[in-house]
Amino acid sequence: MRRCRPLPYGTVRIPYGYVWWVSEGVVVPYDVIVVGARVAGSTTAMLLARAGLRVLAVDRAAFPSDTVSSHQVQVPAVARLARWGLLGRLRSAGTPPTRAVRFDAGRIVLAGAFPASGGVDAMFSPRRTLLDTVLADAARSAGAEIRERFRVERLVWRDGRVAGVRGRCGRGPEVTETSQLVVGADGKRSLVAAAVGAVAYREQSVRTFASYGYWSGVPLDGGELYHRPGCAAAAFPTNDDLTMVYVASPLSEFAAARRDLDGHHLRQLDGCGDLGARVRAGVRAERLRTTPDQPNVLRTSFGPGWALVGDAGAVMDSVSAQGIAHALADAESLAHAVVAGLSGSLPLAAALAERHRLRDRTVRPMFDLTLRLAELRSRRVDHLMFAALADRPADAERFFGALSGTVPADRFFTPRTVLPLIGAAGWRRLIG
Numbered sequence: 001m002r003r004c005r006p007l008p009y010g011t012v013r014i015p016y017g018y019v020w021w022v023s024e025g026v027v028v029p030y031d032v033i034v035v036g037a038r039v040a041g042s043t044t045a046m047l048l049a050r051a052g053l054r055v056l057a058v059d060r061a062a063f064p065s066d067t068v069s070s071h072q073v074q075v076p077a078v079a080r081l082a083r084w085g086l087l088g089r090l091r092s093a094g095t096p097p098t099r100a101v102r103f104d105a106g107r108i109v110l111a112g113a114f115p116a117s118g119g120v121d122a123m124f125s126p127r128r129t130l131l132d133t134v135l136a137d138a139a140r141s142a143g144a145e146i147r148e149r150f151r152v153e154r155l156v157w158r159d160g161r162v163a164g165v166r167g168r169c170g171r172g173p174e175v176t177e178t179s180q181l182v183v184g185a186d187g188k189r190s191l192v193a194a195a196v197g198a199v200a201y202r203e204q205s206v207r208t209f210a211s212y213g214y215w216s217g218v219p220l221d222g223g224e225l226y227h228r229p230g231c232a233a234a235a236f237p238t239n240d241d242l243t244m245v246y247v248a249s250p251l252s253e254f255a256a257a258r259r260d261l262d263g264h265h266l267r268q269l270d271g272c273g274d275l276g277a278r279v280r281a282g283v284r285a286e287r288l289r290t291t292p293d294q295p296n297v298l299r300t301s302f303g304p305g306w307a308l309v310g311d312a313g314a315v316m317d318s319v320s321a322q323g324i325a326h327a328l329a330d331a332e333s334l335a336h337a338v339v340a341g342l343s344g345s346l347p348l349a350a351a352l353a354e355r356h357r358l359r360d361r362t363v364r365p366m367f368d369l370t371l372r373l374a375e376l377r378s379r380r381v382d383h384l385m386f387a388a389l390a391d392r393p394a395d396a397e398r399f400f401g402a403l404s405g406t407v408p409a410d411r412f413f414t415p416r417t418v419l420p421l422i423g424a425a426g427w428r429r430l431i432g
């Protein structure tokens with residue numbers, strides 16, 4: 001634990017160009033407190049600590065621990081993990097790479113590969129027990145203090161700014177920690193976002209519920225994606241030679257499905273080629289996880305003394321499997337802004353505002369595509385496009401790039417792209 005040294009009021013420059021905030025004669029012990037230490041929080045803490053900032057990241061959970069989330073890590077996110085020196089640990093823990101992918105839309109099946117990004121040509125599906133622990137360890141190695149089993153109960157305010165957090169470890173006494181900036185990386189039901197009143201400027205009601213489980217004896221040649229009316233499914237290889245099998249179903253079916261969630265999951269898979277039969281022939285390794293808690297919200301991501309990162313600031317349906325990739329990219333852009341703001345090279349508010357604009361520009365196309373996918377509809381235009389892609393491997397690869405986030409979704413799913421693919425005859429059938 002760092003000691004607080006009495007100093008005059010105001011700010012003081014210290015080596016490395018950072019500014020320590022001195023309040024009521026005491027040096028604020030942390031530059032940044034991060035609430036939540038999974039993918040968004042630990043990544044933010046790691047990058048800030050690597051830049052020389054004093055960081056405390058707290059989480060009510062202890063690591064390793066699981067969370068309700070499947071875990072396809074898309075190629076651009078894998079490239080980030082590689083750049084940060086963390087991919088090796090995931091690989092050495094036996095996380096298999098996935099290069100080939102099949103997209104099965106019923107009558108049409110597209111087979112190809114995920115386009116490379118940042119020198120990486122595979123996606124990985126590491127269990128969250130592994131991924132989140134690797135990130136928390138990396139943050140700790142970089143010099144961040146990671147405090148597990150610490151639940152934040154409220155924020156500390158001073159002169160209209162967020163100035164810290166109050167919380168406790170288990171049933172221990174209430175503890176106050178202060179910092180120049182508090183980052184909410186506390187997930188889709190963020191306490192920080194609620195406490196600061198972060199404005200939800202784009203919000204859509206929940207569209208699907210998700211269920212996923214793990215089977216052995218279900219070998220795969222690569223990733224498998226299924227697109228059916230009322231169902232989206234995915235199967236990917238993960239650690240311990242297991243196959244993770246995910247299903248998204250319309251929220252309207254949840255009440256009925258609750259009576260037999262396992263049966264519902266398998267019946268949905270029965271509609272996906274031979275996947276249901278292969279899963280039924282395998283051995284279930286763990287219980288099924290199911291959740292209808294799939295909000296779609298974009299929130300303002302900063303204000304006086306606070307910022308949001310990951311699901312806390314932008315959350316979308318799991319059907320597109322983009323949350324982890326978003327969290328890592330978002331953490332990186334937040335870390336750049338915070339380092340610029342606290343080193344004095346830009347006013348912090350201006351740096352956070354610029355990063356918010358960037359986040360909004362980047363996340364909106366995928367947010368819109370995710371909402372479309374979450375309708376779980378089978379549109380005629382989609383089938384015309386899939387039929388055209390079946391004869392054009394290069395365009396099919398761009399399609400896989402759009403699904404995995406390598407090709408910006410708004411540059412692929414446009415009339416300008418789709419119409420040349422389906423041609424005049426296809427267009428006439430579409431509108432006729």
Ligand SMILES: Cc1cc2nc3c(=O)[nH]c(=O)nc-3n(C[C@H](O)[C@H](O)[C@H](O)COP(=O)(O)OP(=O)(O)OC[C@H]3O[C@@H](n4cnc5c(N)ncnc54)[C@H](O)[C@@H]3O)c2cc1C
Nearest residue numbers: 036039040060069070071072152186187310311318323324
């Ligand atoms: C069913 C399902 C499947 C998914 N599948 C995928 C997928 O395949 N690929 C993908 O990329 N994304 C997937 N996602 C999305 C992904 O899980 C999230 O986007 C991602 O976990 C967000 O990371 P985060 O760090 O922002 O939040 P979280 O992972 O939710 O972490 C928030 C942390 O904050 C802590 N916390 C919260 N409140 C407090 C508090 N008051 N005090 C202290 N700590 C607190 C929590 O304990 C938690 O550890 C899926 C989501 C669901 C629901």
